[in-house]
Amino acid sequence: MPVEEIDIDALKKKAVQYRREILETITEAGSGHPGGSLSAVEIFIALYDYKMNHKSDDPKWEDRDRLIVSKGHISPVTYVTLANCGYFPKEELKGFRKFGRILQGHVHIKVPGVEFNTGSLGHGLSVANGIAMGAKLLKKDFKTYCIMGDGEIQEGSVWEAAMSAAHFKLDNVCAIVDYNKVQENGPVSEIKGLEPLADKFRSFGFETREVIGHNLKQLIIALDEFGTIKDKPFAIIAHTIKGKGISFMEGEKSWHGKAPNGDQLKEALKELAPEE
């Protein structure tokens, strides 16, 4: 579908709803990772509501596009997305991080729609490459996406995987970096800077695009370019804001991995409005 025909306003409303549900889910659990979930909302919407071929009533459909959530702590945005797509009842979000329930703290294959257990950083891109290589061996056309955090790509294993993606000409792999600029203990640029990040991916052999990661139109255009480039892996550097949408969370390292209390939730929900 051409980007002009997409109802971007409807998707923006959905982003507001997802942010609300992410915050409610984490508050109910009493723990979780709001910052990196809120920064990745539009990425998930662009993938699940626009780009990816998937069937919520047949999560193991063999021709589905795959998503590896390499930064496994953004389970809240992953689960909210999957619930809204119909993979499991939304009621289940109330069981997030609770004993005996399916929604594990970090993304888990018990949850319909999740492809791979993660939680230790720097694993996802190698796995995505393996899936993509398998697809080529089997002559399957599906695509594999991998969402990574910016702090995560300080892990050396990410760059081992990046070299492999280019060496094996995996043009069916799309790496998406949620570049929200903040990691657990502070700004990425102060802890160990990534710049020039797009150049790093380019020099590793990736066809690379930089977008505002909260701009659905930009994300969709970049995702549509993936798949048109042959013999090279694709990378999207999505410039985002950690804790996006909630003034007291934005850019704040302390909201990387803690739950709002009831009052903070109320305050946060008042602020949510569609992105202009």
Next chain:
Amino acid sequence: MSEKIPTRDGFGKELVELGRENDKIVVVSADLEDATRAEYFKKEFPDRFFSVGIAEQDMVGMAAGLSMQGFVVFINSFAAFLTNRAYDMLRLDLCYNDCNVKVICSHGGVTVGQDGASAQCLEDFAIMRALPNMKVVCPCDDFEARKATRAFAREIGPMYMSTSRAPLPVLTKADDKFIIGKANVLREGKDVTIIACGVMVAEAMAAAERLAKDDIEAKVVNMHTIKPIDEEMIIACAKETGSIVTAEEHQITAGLGSAVAEVLVKNCPVPVEMIGVNDSFGESGSPEELLSKFNLKDVNIVEAAKKVIERAAGV
């Protein structure tokens, strides 16, 4: 005894056979396929062989991804490098996700020889058997390496095999049964049981010969599977012989001896002596020199057997 063959060769040869039978078998490698013998497969099936270069972590992750597409994936390297460096990937990608990936590592133990301590893995049993879902096998000869490789291809789930660089005598027969988790008795005896794996099985057999000269009848058990360990066999041996010596080319900490002791303390606590490397790194030298230096020879097993028999008798 006939020709001596490293168990890595058995793995390499059998993998080629398996590759002919099953086109879903693929190999991911990290630039040591010449040493592990996975290169036999590479030569015959270049389209099903992928080298990620010297990148063990990437090798494990890529193998996990391939296995999710229905491939039976064999990865390989030196034990020291793959199990230690890529442990997080083995734990999370393979074991936590229960991926059908077979981890084949050559160069276990001090018999690696002249390369020295950095390449001599002495802790792989310990760290591999601590992982849920992982099975751990260490074959003692060429036949067993071939059968283990075949079993790995057949059974589903993550599995680890340690193979030798050192040539080993052939102690089993072509038609001996090999079942993962079921140990084999190589020699009967009533006075003491020697439970060994890999390189140390030959030393255990030589020790039993020596003990026989002193009228001590040692039973020798080839415990090719360290996990799941054959509890039934261990308990039966304890009841039958009343004392046990374990022998492994591995740290005493958390290896075969520990696995055997875990079974015994719960079920039939008899005296145990453990032959293994005692909290130290290896060094350069010939396999024979190093087995002697680290007290891993038949004579050391003999000494341990006599001691454990005395302990059992309350002397």
